[in-house]
Amino acid sequence: MSKPQTPAAANFLRPIVQADLESGKHSKVVTRFPPEPNGYLHIGHAKSICLNFGLAQEFGGDCNLRFDDTNPAKEDQEYIDAIKRDVEWLGFKWAGQERYASNYFDQLHEWAVHLIKSGKAYVCDLSADEAREYRGTLTESGRNSPYRDRSVVENLDLFARMRAGEYADGEKVLRARIDMSSPNMNLRDPILYRIRHAHHHQTGDKWCIYPSYDFTHGQSDAIEGITHSICTLEFEDHRPLYEWFLANLPVPAHPRQYEFARLNLNYTITSKRKLKQLVDEKHVSGWDDPRMSTLSGYRRRGYTPASIRNFCDMIGVNRAGGLVDIGMLEFAIREDLDANAPRAMCVLRPLKVVIINYPEGQVENLELVRHPKQDMGVRVVPFSRELYIDHDDYQENPPKGYKRLEPGGEVRLRGSYVIRAEQAIKDTEGNILELHCSYDPDTLGKNPEGRKVKGVIHWVPAQDSIECEVRLYDRLFRSPNPEKTEEGGSFLDNINPDSLVVLKGCRAEPSLRLATQEDRFQFEREGYFCIDPKNSQPNAPVFNRTVTLRDSWGQ
Structure with missing residues (x-):
């Protein structure tokens, strides 16, 4: 790799x-x-x-x-x-x-008792709101709790009763006795233990007091x-x-x-x-x-x-x-996937193509490399009279610079032949249902002199391709700073409504039947994709887009 x-x-x-x-x-x-x-x-x-x-x-x-x-x-x-x-x-x-950390609760409790015995910790009865008021501000010193001068004996007794479960949540806390006038707010008699009657995932119901994160x-x-x-x-x-x-x-x-x-x-x-x-x-x-x-x-x-x-x-x-x-x-x-992800073809918005001059019933098994630079071997893609291309790869009135199929225009199918658009079959409302094309049998793997082909498009066989779902993921937030909102707003207001587009009825090349949850692919011209481990079913894969092909960083 x-x-x-x-x-x-x-x-x-x-x-x-x-x-x-x-x-x-x-x-x-x-x-x-x-x-x-x-x-x-x-x-x-x-x-x-x-x-x-x-x-x-x-x-x-x-x-x-x-x-x-x-x-x-x-x-x-x-x-x-x-x-x-x-x-x-x-x-x-x-x-x-x-x-x-719960492995050390017994030791931490012993150290809390050590601080009490050293006169460096005390049990405080101030409510949370009162404690905030006594704490002061960044520009004003705090005030000593009225319970700060309790004796060692009283503090040991109260702390033992806290541990025994005699008090309700929030009724008392154990605080360090440091300096209520310190410019560092963290040193203004921080909390060491709180009462919390809650079951612990490791210690069960052994404790109803829990040490603070800082302690x-x-x-x-x-x-x-x-x-x-x-x-x-x-x-x-x-x-x-x-x-x-x-x-x-x-x-x-x-x-x-x-x-x-x-x-x-x-x-x-x-x-x-x-x-x-x-x-x-x-x-x-x-x-x-x-x-x-x-x-x-x-x-x-x-x-x-x-x-x-x-x-x-x-x-x-x-x-x-x-x-x-x-x-x-x-x-x-x-960068990682470009170097290591094998290539494959998947048509996200299928348009059926009939190669009108290709023999009915004939199938050619074409070998396409799995990676253009790495030796990953080949995969087989069967070519026959009917196939799918992407709907966007044919336009009757294309913009300037368009290099895909148009009426009378030619393109090369990836790893295959040059085809020419002959006729678009439409419904009564003018929607294109099917495209009839011809192919040049002398163009497999080569480009004859004098023949200019505008572009190369991907395709999949109609008969052997896999019907699949493709999920196009994008950034969840539409703002570079999701937390910056108008007054009264929420970061939720910046959610990108187009962060997920679900495409059903997509068609993937047959080799993707062997794809596993650990596999990633470059779907040619579409981006990098992987199997969705939660939503995929046997013979009904769901592919998540990992990232697009286009890079915006470092340009």
């Missing part, structure tokens, strides 16, 4: 890791990919996956897959299973078994001995809090956090909350709808793991951020 030739962009973390190994600071690189199991992974996660697994792979280290499962009300086993499939599909394998994340890294804790830039302001926890707890290691710019892709939504809204409100058919920015959606649409990994290499890893053109992602898949 050919590999895309586009060079990788810079990765500012690579020399940091290299220097840490050369200096002896670390003898082995250990990274982690820590998704929350509250939705499916999207293209932004792919950048983090390729970064964390890629660095570990490059430097002979390990990368853990850890589910940060601290909010059971929004988590589900379905999401866990989907995340594992997506990581494996991208071509990566995590070290050992997958891990869960869980850094300590989980410490427990696993993570050497390079890589996060997106929105966690930069959280780093001082993580470091405060590590400094005030008897943790086994002190991971160093590094931040990189998240992927911002135009025409795309990557908020899991909004992606879930699209699914729940049935604007799409599911998390794996081929129009979604989820990895499951891209996989169903026919994207390859190699193309997504190459895209992540192309955009690089930096701290500057910026908006990435979705055309760059489409370029990556187009």
Whole structure:
């Protein structure tokens, strides 16, 4: 298989890791990919996956897959299973078994008690609204909670009763005692534990208090001995809090956090909350709808793991951020499929053609190469008196520059003969039902001197072609910035009504009967396509368009 030739962009973390190994600071690189199991992974996660697994792979280290499962009300086993499939599909394998932050709940609870005993945590009775008021603003300091000075004994008792289930959700929280006047809002006595009477997918009903994400994340890294804790830039302001926890707890290691710019892709939504809204409100058919920015959606649409990994290499890893053109992602898949996808013919809007001077009952099995540059062998396409071409490939009054069939005009059928349009058979309303053509038997595989043929069109045999459905997918949003709307508007207002066009009664060449779910094809002159794994039936395939042939990026 050919590999895309586009060079990788810079990765500012690579020399940091290299220097840490050369200096002896670390003898082995250990990274982690820590998704929350509250939705499916999207293209932004792919950048983090390729970064964390890629660095570990490059430097002979390990990368853990850890589910940060601290909010059971929004988590589900379905999401866990989907995340594992997506990581494996991208071509990566995590070290050992997958891990869960919930594996560390006992240890985290012990550390919470340690902070209480050290006078650095307290139980607070403020409501959520009151806590927001006391927290202050970016320009005004916060105020101490009236419960901040509870004694160690009282806090230990209240925290134990929280764990025992004596209080309702939201009635009390455990907070760190840090600094309500800190300019960093994350250090203004953040929440460590909340009461949440919810069944957990891993721990069942053992707990009714759950640690916050901030209290869980850094300590989980410490427990696993993570050497390079890589996060997106929105966690930069959280780093001082993580470091405060590590400094005030008897943790086994002190991971160093590094931040990189998240992927911002135009025409795309990557908020899991909004992606879930699209699914729940049935604007799409599911998390794996081929129009979604989820990895499951891209996989169903026919994207390859190699193309997504190459895209992540192309955009690089930096701290500057910026908006990435979705055309760059489409370029990556187009480049991969151009090199590796076999060619085939499929007529999307069939027009029957009768070759009036071709012998009735005669069939020629023509051999067409499966790829013009790769040695993929040949496929057999039977040629006989009746065939199909695309309706758009015949026009009675064509525009200037038209290079397909017109009355009295000639074209070459791909890998076959030159044909001439003789007569269009129409219904009473003037719609063309059938086209009668003649063929030149001396033009198979050659172009006689003096014969000028305007163009080449694709075709399929009438008798042996496969009737199929073709789904033409386009960008889900019509605006480069879907979240930018008029006042009072919603990102839903930017949904592209033409993001899916379903064509029934299409006709594909016979070789596509052998197509499997993993196969991708270039339908000549139409784009790149794959079998839809959900909607296809035996002898009734559905083909999804992965991407068009035309490239808009880098021109």
